[in-house]
Amino acid sequence: MTTELRFIDAIHAGLQASLAADDAVVVIGEDVTYGGPFGATKGLADEFGRHRVRDTPISEATVMGMATGAAVTGLRPVVEVMFVDFITLAMDQLVNHAAKLHFMSGGQLRVPLTVRVQGGVRGRFGAHHSQSLESWFTHTPGLKVVAPAFPGDAKALLEAAIADDNPVVYLEHRGLYWDKGPMHSDPVDGAVVRRPGADVTIVSYSKMVHSALAAAERLAESGVGAEVIDLRWLEPLDTATVFESVSKTGRAVVAHEAVTRGGLGAEIAATIQREAFAELLAPVARVGAAFAPVAAAADLEDAFLPGLAEIERAASSLMTFGPTPA
Amino acid sequence: MTELDVAGRLALLERMWLIRAFEEKVSELFARGQVVGLIHLGIGSEGSAVGICSALRDDDYVFGNHRSHAHAIAKGADVDRLMAEIAGKAAGYCKGKGGSMHISAPEVGFVTATGVVGGNIALALGAALTSVTTGDTRVSVAFFGDGAGQSGGLHESLNLAALWKLPVVFVCENNGYAEFSPLSAHTVVERLTDYASVYSIPAVTVDGGDVMEVRRAADHAVARTRAGEGPMFIEVLTHRLRGHYEGDPAAYRELSEREEWTTRDPVARFRAELDEAGVAADTIAATEAAARASIAGAAEFAVAASGPGLDEATTDVYAL
Numbered sequence: 324m325t326t327e328l329r330f331i332d333a334i335h336a337g338l339q340a341s342l343a344a345d346d347a348v349v350v351i352g353e354d355v356t357y358g359g360p361f362g363a364t365k366g367l368a369d370e371f372g373r374h375r376v377r378d379t380p381i382s383e384a385t386v387m388g389m390a391t392g393a394a395v396t397g398l399r400p401v402v403e404v405m406f407v408d409f410i411t412l413a414m415d416q417l418v419n420h421a422a423k424l425h426f427m428s429g430g431q432l433r434v435p436l437t438v439r440v441q442g443g444v445r446g447r448f449g450a451h452h453s454q455s456l457e458s459w460f461t462h463t464p465g466l467k468v469v470a471p472a473f474p475g476d477a478k479a480l481l482e483a484a485i486a487d488d489n490p491v492v493y494l495e496h497r498g499l500y501w502d503k504g505p506m507h508s509d510p511v512d513g514a515v516v517r518r519p520g521a522d523v524t525i526v527s528y529s530k531m532v533h534s535a536l537a538a539a540e541r542l543a544e545s546g547v548g549a550e551v552i553d554l555r556w557l558e559p560l561d562t563a564t565v566f567e568s569v570s571k572t573g574r575a576v577v578a579h580e581a582v583t584r585g586g587l588g589a590e591i592a593a594t595i596q597r598e599a600f601a602e603l604l605a606p607v608a609r610v611g612a613a614f615a616p617v618a619a620a621a622d623l624e625d626a627f628l629p630g631l632a633e634i635e636r637a638a639s640s641l642m643t644f645g646p647t648p649a
Numbered sequence: 650m651t652e653l654d655v656a657g658r659l660a661l662l663e664r665m666w667l668i669r670a671f672e673e674k675v676s677e678l679f680a681r682g683q684v685v686g687l688i689h690l691g692i693g694s695e696g697s698a699v700g701i702c703s704a705l706r707d708d709d710y711v712f713g714n715h716r717s718h719a720h721a722i723a724k725g726a727d728v729d730r731l732m733a734e735i736a737g738k739a740a741g742y743c744k745g746k747g748g749s750m751h752i753s754a755p756e757v758g759f760v761t762a763t764g765v766v767g768g769n770i771a772l773a774l775g776a777a778l779t780s781v782t783t784g785d786t787r788v789s790v791a792f793f794g795d796g797a798g799q800s801g802g803l804h805e806s807l808n809l810a811a812l813w814k815l816p817v818v819f820v821c822e823n824n825g826y827a828e829f830s831p832l833s834a835h836t837v838v839e840r841l842t843d844y845a846s847v848y849s850i851p852a853v854t855v856d857g858g859d860v861m862e863v864r865r866a867a868d869h870a871v872a873r874t875r876a877g878e879g880p881m882f883i884e885v886l887t888h889r890l891r892g893h894y895e896g897d898p899a900a901y902r903e904l905s906e907r908e909e910w911t912t913r914d915p916v917a918r919f920r921a922e923l924d925e926a927g928v929a930a931d932t933i934a935a936t937e938a939a940a941r942a943s944i945a946g947a948a949e950f951a952v953a954a955s956g957p958g959l960d961e962a963t964t965d966v967y968a969l
Binding site (some may be wrong): 336349374382388391393397415416419424430431432434464488489519 | 710745746753755760782809964966968
């Protein structure tokens with residue numbers, strides 16, 4: 324029987340497996356012995372000891388620097404940043420040391436660091452607890468970035484991140500935490516085609532994959548076949564899977580919850596247009612949030628958040644270009 | 650630790666000369682355009698670097714700052730590879746990718762330096778965390794200046810190191826100037842050891858012009874922190890005899906002050922001490938000659954060395 328776990332419990336299982344597999348793995352963060360606000364680390368301190376699962380003060384900058392220093396001297400730390408909004412406090416250490424030490428040392432130092440960050444819009448939390456900052460990380464050479472959308476990937480990709488010899492930012496959308504799904508032992512590299520389709524490619528990651536799949540259902544009702552790609556890794560980016568799909572469909576929508584302007588969608592759109600221009604029937608469309616902070620009021624949060632409707636609208640508009648589907 | 654015998658003290662003097670000669674040579678190469686970039690020299694701080702590092706084991710960790718040629722040499726870095734690094738050559742420790750402010754010589758325990766003021770302090774805590782997690786007894790040292798004293802990173806690190814009793818020695822080289830302004834323009838706190846006291850970390854202020862005084866303080870601090878008694882803090886009063894960086898005319902500094910510090914030069918002072926202790930003049934002079942010969946060789950090596958292949962501009966971004 325396949326094991327089904329909630330996304331948050333899959334993260335817990337990934338941490339547990341990694342702590343058990345390698346004594347160099349340590350978990351560091353605010354309230355991690357208690358389990359954190361969502362329970363991802365609950366019980367790990369009792370199981371593995373408080374020397375391997377350590378609570379820190381609310382000192383994000385120093386915790387990130389300390390984890391980096393531990394990584395270059397032999398540990399494999401997993402840092403939890405409670406909300407991605409607070410990683411702003413630790414960006415100096417993340418960008419200037421974790422990301423650069425391998426390069427600046429001419430390859431002498433390795434930084435096997437995993438940074439678990441929870442974020443995204445859910446729950447009317449307002450502008451300091453709802454952001455999607457992945458473009459800051461993907462714009463930084465030396466960082467890897469992963470954003471799972473399903474519980475099975477939550478476990479498998481976390482274990483892969485921890486085993487990686489590079490700093491990996493592991494993005495968790497809290498809107499996914501209570502989703503249930505099967506665990507797997509599939510390959511952890513690259514993107515995955517979640518739904519095949521012949522007319523338009525929808526490229527997405529994290530929670531937006533679910534909106535893309537829902538939009539694809541709706542599009543199918545009007546006779547449009549949408550292929551949905553779950554990128555999983557934002558760095559390194561699996562452009563081969565994207566190009567393969569776009570060369571088949573001729574149309575692409577890139578969808579994310581982060582603000583559209585300067586977002587990862589811009590990079591992917593530009594790459595598609597450069598590498599697959601001849602195959603394109605329509606301009607590449609982008610779906611993302613408005614260029615604004617997230618408001619706390621329920622109506623305003625809903626108005627800000629892109630989703631199914633925006634993806635469906637973007638895909639439909641692309642269908643006005645090129646031949647009508649058979 | 651017992652006091653050093655004459656041979657041991659001569660070895661310290663030679664190491665101080667090695668730093669002095671290295672920095673003077675870098676200055677000379679910079680003036681000739683054979684070294685380029687943003688270069689911060691540590692002339693005048695030899696007593697601090699050598700005093701602290703001579704109390705460490707080979708496998709202890711040191712984390713430097715933007716002015717760390719001296720710290721790397723004091724920890725045992727090879728001067729040929731260090732000079733080649735600063736000159737941007739393939740034979741440098743980091744293949745020229747680090748340069749003067751980002752030296753990394755992990756094989757001798759000099760893990761890394763940083764161009765971000767105060768940025769290395771948390772890294773030193775990380776190495777100490779590795780020590781306590783793996784159960785070895787290595788000690789971690791962070792060198793930083795008085796300018797880093799007002800950074801959040803220092804205060805967070807003092808708190809966390811004390812809380813977790815990490816084997817870290819904080820070494821604040823107080824040269825009285827944070828970039829181009831005197832310390833009094835940065836804080837009303839006069840003794841930076843006060844910062845450590847707030848977090849219940851034992852702290853001492855020593856005269857960086859006296860290498861043996863620095864070494865005694867370091868011996869004490871290293872022994873305590875190695876024994877698991879938690880972090881220690883040493884404020885070393887020192888001075889940079891050059892500007893903030895090479896090319897800085899240091900117009901903001903009083904000449905009289907410079908005169909005073911020149912007479913407190915740690916190298917000249919230690920040489921005079923050995924002389925007073927009856928060590929033969931030839932023996933003392935030989936330390937300088939040996940150091941200058943090594944550095945002449947290092948400069949020759951660095952200048953003649955090949956530059957890195959251009960593909961190195963984009964390799965080592967990710968570990969494979």
